[in-house]
Amino acid sequence: MPFVNISLLKGKSREHRRAIADGVHEALVETYDVPRDDRFQVIKDYDPEELIYDEQYLDIHRSPDVVFIHITASATRDLTQKKALFKAIADRLGVDPGLRPQDVQVIIASNERADWSFGNGVATYAV
Numbered sequence: 001m002p003f004v005n006i007s008l009l010k011g012k013s014r015e016h017r018r019a020i021a022d023g024v025h026e027a028l029v030e031t032y033d034v035p036r037d038d039r040f041q042v043i044k045d046y047d048p049e050e051l052i053y054d055e056q057y058l059d060i061h062r063s064p065d066v067v068f069i070h071i072t073a074s075a076t077r078d079l080t081q082k083k084a085l086f087k088a089i090a091d092r093l094g095v096d097p098g099l100r101p102q103d104v105q106v107i108i109a110s111n112e113r114a115d116w117s118f119g120n121g122v123a124t125y126a127v
Contacts, residue, residue, distance in 0.1 A: 001116055002028055002073040004041040009051055009064055016097045017043050023092035024069055031084040032077060053105075066103045067093070074125075075110035082108060 004024055008017070021041050028034040048064075055062045069089065077085075085108075090101040113125035 001038055001040065001118070002032065002034060002071050004028075004072075005068075005070040006041060006043045007051060007068040007070070008043075008045050008066070010045040010047055012045065012097075017045070019097040020067055020069075020093060020099075023096060024071075024089055027085055027088035027092050028071075031088045032073070032081055060102050062105075063100065063103055065099055066105065067099065069104070069106045070109065071106065072109045072111060074113045074116070076113070077110075 004021075006017075006020055006024065008020070021043060025034075025039050025041070029036050051066075051068075053062060053066060053068075071085075086106050089106055090099075090104045093099040093104050094101060114123050116124055118124045
């Protein structure tokens with residue numbers, strides 16, 4: 001069960017934002033063994049003074065179209081799956097909504113399965 005936070009600058013259309021969310025989810029399904037109906041995402045857009053980033057960090061040239069995708073997921077995936085996910089997200093967002101790969105930053109935060117409660121006050125995956 002990944003939980004996805006998507007952050008971008010204000011001013012993007014509803015379709016643009018939805019294309020990002022859909023592209024991230026499809027990449028998770030394709031590369032990260034996520035069931036299609038396992039979708040939990042939050043999209044937040046910020047004023048320019050609220051989304052601070054280095055436009056040239058690591059010699060990657062970012063534009064105002066930059067999007068930060070923070071994925072929290074159980075620590076059950078290997079490096080090969082993580083690399084495949086990064087590429088799939090950048091590729092999909094390149095097609096729709098047309099983002100440059102330099103503007104797609106993905107962060108994965110791993111945790112334990114017992115850290116999740118899907119409701120009812122129960123540690124859903126705790127055994």
